Amino acid sequence: MNQGRQNGMSRKHKAWKIPRGAKKSPMPGFIEPCNPKVGPIPTAEGWDYELKLDGYRLQAHVKPGQVTLYTRRGHDWTAKFPSIVSGLQTLLHHTPAVLDGELTAPDSQGRPNFSALQTAIHEDRSGALVFYAYDLLYLQQHDLRNLTLRARRAALGDLIGKGNEHIRISENLHSDGATLFDAACRMELEGIVSKRSDAPYRSGDQDSWIKTKCQKSDNFPIIAFVEKLGARPRRVASLYLGRRKAGKLLYAGKAQTGFRHEDLYFLRECLDPHIIPASPL
Template sequence: MPDLVEPCLAQLQSKPPVGDDWSFEVKWDGYRLAVHIERGRVRIITRGGHDWTTRFPTIAHDARELGLDSAILDGEAVVLDERGASDFGALQRALGGRGGKRFASEARLYAFDLLYLNGHDLRSLPQADRRDMLADALASQPHGSIGMSEDIDADGAAFLKLACEMGLEGIIAKRRSAPYRSGRGGEWLKIKCVQSEGFAIIGYEPSRAALGGIGRLLLGAMKDGALVYVGGVGTGFTASSGGALRKQMAKLVTDKPAATGTGRRKEAVWIKPELVAEVDFRAWTDDGKLRHASFKGLREGEDAADVFEMTGR
C-alpha cells in the first residue's frame, strides 16, 4: 500500500464534454484529502502531502469504523451551508484559518474514488469499476461524515446549467473507462460557473474606510516560472476577516514587490508571497488582469493550493 499517492487533478474546460464515456459530479468547494486506512490506523493526507488526521477527527473516526482492512479513499472535505452547498469560507472558519488550532468536526467527506482496497491497488481499473467498489465499501457505513459524491446521470450541459442556477461552483466530468492517473492528464475535467483560483498575495493598499483596513489585495499568478501581477481584489472581506488578514500581512512586509508588472504604486504595502488567496472572478481583461474579483478566503499556508499558472496570456 503506497504511503502517498499524487492526486488526479481536473483540467479546466469551458464546456462539458459530450459522449457516453463521461460521468458528471458536483464540484465540491473544500479541501482535497486522501484517507488512508491500514489495519485500524487512519491517516488523512492533504493534496500537498501533509498529515491532517487530527484536524478532521470525525472523518478519521468514521473511516476507522468502515471495517476495511486497508484502503485509500480520494475525496473532498467540505462544510455545507443551509442550502446543502459546500461553503469554503465555513470550512476555513471551522479550521481556525491559517495556522489555526481548531478542528473541523462538522466537516464531511464526499468520497469520489477508491485507489486501494484490502491489499489491491485499483488505480489501473476503469473509473466506473472503482466507483462501484467505492459504493460497496461505503454501503455499511454506520456514521454520517463520509458519503459518496453522487454520479449524476444527465446531459453535461443541462447539469452545468442547473448547477449554476443553484449557485454551485461548477461540475466535474470524469471519463468512465480511464484508469487513475496522477496529475492533469485530461481524464477529469472541471467546468465552472464562476472561475475560482488561488493567487499569491504580493501586497495590499491600506484604507481607513474599508473593512479590516484593506482597500485592495494585490495579487500575483505564475507565468514562465515567476510571479506576475494580475490585479487586485477589494470585495469579499468582513471586518473580522479583513482585520485578521491585515495582522498576518503585517508580519510579511518587505520593501519591493515579488511580482513583475506592478507599476508604480505609492500607497502599496508589499509583502512576501507566502499567503494564497482563493478568489472568485468572472473574466480576464485583455492585458491579463482579473475582472469582477471577490475574496473567498485563504488557503492554508502549510498546504496552499497551486498558485494559478497563466498560459496563453
C-alpha cells in the first residue's frame, strides 16, 4: 500500500491501539456501573474532574451489526434512542466496545436539561439527544476495567475523536476542582465528579468517584400518589415520598408543586406498572 492510501485510511479499517495491561476477554454482558459517592471535592493530587451531566446513565454495547443501550439498572432501552444507535454505528463502525456515559438533552445554550430529556423520551424524539461518553470498559476483545482511569480515558479519546452530532466525549478536566465547581454552579449546572486518575473501574458504590452537587439533594422514593380527578389524559396531582433510615422505609412528606403539566402526565404513566395493593411502609 502506498503512503497516500495509508494516509487516507478510514476509521472503519483502523486497528485501534489497545492499552498495555488490558486483558483479552470475550465481550461481557451488562456491567453494573461504578457509582460515585456524594462528598466534598478532594484536594489531594491524583484526581481528575469533569462536569456532572444532568441526564440518564447509559451503557452502550457495540458489536458488529448490533448496538445495545442499557440503563443504570440494566434495562434494554435501545429502541427508545435510534439516533444514539445510529451515531454509535457511524462513529465506531461496529468496533466491539462498551462505553459508560450519560444521555442528555442540551438546551439552547448547550447545557443538559433534564426536563427536556424526559419530554423527548416521552414523545419519542431522540433526534435532539446527545450521549456523552466518559469511560471505556471494553475494546476489541480486551477488558479495560483493570486499567487506570487515565489509560481508559486515553483509549476513549482515540476511539471517539471529535465525535458527531449525537456522540461526544465528556471532557476530563485536569484543573483545580474547586475552580471547576464554582464555574459549574455559576453556569447553573448540576455540579462536578472527581475521579482518581490511577483507579481501575469497579462496579457499585466507590469512593474513587465523588460527586459534589451545586444544590443539596437526596433520593426520596415515591410510595404513593394521588391522581388529578377527572384529568384527561390522566396525571398526578401529588406525590407521597419516603425516606430510608436504618434499613427501614419511613414516610417523609408530600410533594405537589414544582412540576410542569407535561411531567405530571409522563410521571403518571411511568408509575402505573409499579402500583401494588399494600403500603410499602
